[in-house]
Amino acid sequence: MNPQNGYDIEDMAAGMSAEIAKTITEADIVLFAGVSSDVNAIHMDDEYARTTMFGGRIAHGMLTASLLSSVLGNRLPGPGVVYMSQSLRFRAPVRPGDTVHARVTIKEVNVGKCRVVLDTVCTVGDKVVIDGEAVVMPTSREKREAASK
Amino acid sequence: MNPQNGYDIEDMAAGMSAEIAKTITEADIVLFAGVSSDVNAIHMDDEYARTTMFGGRIAHGMLTASLLSSVLGNRLPGPGVVYMSQSLRFRAPVRPGDTVHARVTIKEVNVGKCRVVLDTVCTVGDKVVIDGEAVVMPTSREKREAASK
Numbered sequence: 001m002n003p004q005n006g007y008d009i010e011d012m013a014a015g016m017s018a019e020i021a022k023t024i025t026e027a028d029i030v031l032f033a034g035v036s037s038d039v040n041a042i043h044m045d046d047e048y049a050r051t052t053m054f055g056g057r058i059a060h061g062m063l064t065a066s067l068l069s070s071v072l073g074n075r076l077p078g079p080g081v082v083y084m085s086q087s088l089r090f091r092a093p094v095r096p097g098d099t100v101h102a103r104v105t106i107k108e109v110n111v112g113k114c115r116v117v118l119d120t121v122c123t124v125g126d127k128v129v130i131d132g133e134a135v136v137m138p139t140s141r142e143k144r145e146a147a148s149k
Numbered sequence: 150m151n152p153q154n155g156y157d158i159e160d161m162a163a164g165m166s167a168e169i170a171k172t173i174t175e176a177d178i179v180l181f182a183g184v185s186s187d188v189n190a191i192h193m194d195d196e197y198a199r200t201t202m203f204g205g206r207i208a209h210g211m212l213t214a215s216l217l218s219s220v221l222g223n224r225l226p227g228p229g230v231v232y233m234s235q236s237l238r239f240r241a242p243v244r245p246g247d248t249v250h251a252r253v254t255i256k257e258v259n260v261g262k263c264r265v266v267l268d269t270v271c272t273v274g275d276k277v278v279i280d281g282e283a284v285v286m287p288t289s290r291e292k293r294e295a296a297s298k
Contacts, residue, residue, distance in 0.1 A: 004190060004197070020186060028184045035177045035184065036215035037169060040222035041153060048153070053231075061232045062215040066185035069211040073189035082202075083210045085281075087236045132234075 006078030008141040009111055017105040018076035022067055024059045026096050032063040058093040064130055067102035068120045072136060076104055077116065080139040084115070087132040098124045104134065114140055153228030157290040158260055166254040167225035171216055173208045175245050181212040207242040213279055216251035217269045221285060225253055226265065229288040233264065236281040247273045253283065263289055 002008055033039050038060055041048040049057040065088050073081060094100060101123050108117040114137050122130040151157055182188050187209055190197040198206040214237050222230060243249060250272045257266040263286050271279040 022186050031180045031184050032215070035180050035212060036219050037171050038215065038219035038222050041228055042222075052229075060215070060218060061235075062211060062218040063184060065235075066181070066187065066209070066211040066215075069209060070185050070187035070189075073187050073191075079190055080201075083239045085236070085238045086210075086214075087234070089234045090232045 002080045002139040002141070002144070004079035006080040007076060007138060008144075009109060009114055009116060009138040010141045012077065012106055012109050012116055012138065014106050014109060016076060017103060018071055019101055019103040020067060020071045020075065021099055021101045023099045024063065024094055024096060028063060029057070029059055029096060032060050036060065036062065054093050056095060058095055059098075061088070061090045061130070064094045064100055064122050067100055067122060068104065068130070068134065071102045071104050072118070072134060076106070077136060077138040082137040084135040084137055086120070086134045089131050090129070091131060092124075092127050092129045094124060094129050100124055100129065107133070114138070114143075151229045151288040151290070151293070155227035155229040156225060156287060157293075158258065158263055158265060158287040159290045161226065161255055161258050161265055161287065163255050163258060165225060166252060167220055168250055168252040169216060169220045169224065170248055170250045172248045173212065173243055173245060177212060178206070178208055178245060181209050185209065185211065187211075203242050205244060207244055208247075210237070210239045210279070213243050213249055213271050216249055216271060217253065217279070217283065220251045220253050221267070221283060225255070226285060226287040231286040233284040233286055235269070235283045238280050239278070240280060241273075241276050241278045243273060243278050249273055249278065256282070260289075263287070263292075
């Protein structure tokens with residue numbers, strides 16, 4: 001572990017996994033609209049949203065995706081990690097009141113390149129709402145020790 | 150255009166482009182931390198952040214990425230669009246006070262499958278901070294007219 005309690009790449013192996021869960025509330029949707037400037041009616045206007053294929057308002061897909069960033073930055077690898085890339089497939093809507101579980105699972109560890117590839121999945125109950133893959137650059141104990149010599 | 154002033158797929162062609170710009174403020178970072186639950190010190194703790202390769206606090210990458218969702222949902226294609234997928238490469242940090250320009254440009258229109266592929270880029274000044282690709286399902290005038298017969 002690094003001094004901020006994040007995993008060094010030397011601590012990581014394929015199959016390791018971490019999760020956070022969060023209930024997506026009305027407040028989250030309103031605040032996310034302000035932060036992102038995304039005020040699309042599908043998120044803001046229930047009368048309109050009821051006329052669409054979704055049958056009611058849904059959370060911004062990127063709001064749900066932001067929980068993946070949270071689990072990467074706070075659990076695995078945790079503090080010190082640098083986010084390199086993320087792919088996202090939006091598979092199903094998330095509605096106000098839904099509890100999203102965001103889980104990351106290590107697929108590949110490349111110590112030489114200091115890169116880790118993780119499967120990233122958000123679920124509501126049994127349903128996958130987002131899946132995709134992240135690539136991150138964790139801290140390295142070896143590099144830290146070399147730098148302090 | 151559809152009744153919500155979004156583009157139907159029949160209105161769209163490769164090369165069409167749209168942009169939004171937003172200044173990323175301290176308030177955005179604090180609110181995004183609450184919404185995403187991502188309270189990583191690199192976003193919240195300037196004393197710590199100054200000791201890192203970034204030299205100070207940076208905005209959440211997904212905060213910047215959320216502007217891409219905004220331009221897709223509010224400008225091109227705009228209301229009525231369904232977000233299918235997004236890839237993101239985080240190329241450079243965004244700092245409090247930076248103004249991000251989020252631009253989407255149509256690469257491919259597939260009317261048969263009702264899918265549009267767009268290049269998606271966020272810049273601060275001349276620097277690309279995020280690039281990637283989105284796939285969306287716009288509304289279709291042809292389908293709407295067929296359904297109303």
